[in-house]
Amino acid sequence: MTLDRMVMLFAGCMVLVSVLLTLLVSPLFVWFTVFIGLNLIQSSFTGFCPAAIAFRRMGVRTGCAFD
Numbered sequence: 001m002t003l004d005r006m007v008m009l010f011a012g013c014m015v016l017v018s019v020l021l022t023l024l025v026s027p028l029f030v031w032f033t034v035f036i037g038l039n040l041i042q043s044s045f046t047g048f049c050p051a052a053i054a055f056r057r058m059g060v061r062t063g064c065a066f067d
Helices: 003-024 027-046 050-057
Strands: none
Touching: 003 027, 003 050
16 A cells, blocks of 8 residues: 555544544534544645655655645
């Protein structure tokens, strides 16, 4: 699995977890979902993604988006 796909998988899982937390624990977890969305937007413009940096350090091979 390439870095690009790993980041998308991680982001999708985090969105689903945050929605579940919002529904089951507290409505305030919606801010976690907002944070994830804002991080995805800023990484699309800047190319800076903390998850991509972490996965790259773990040895995941790079794809074309996060070179």
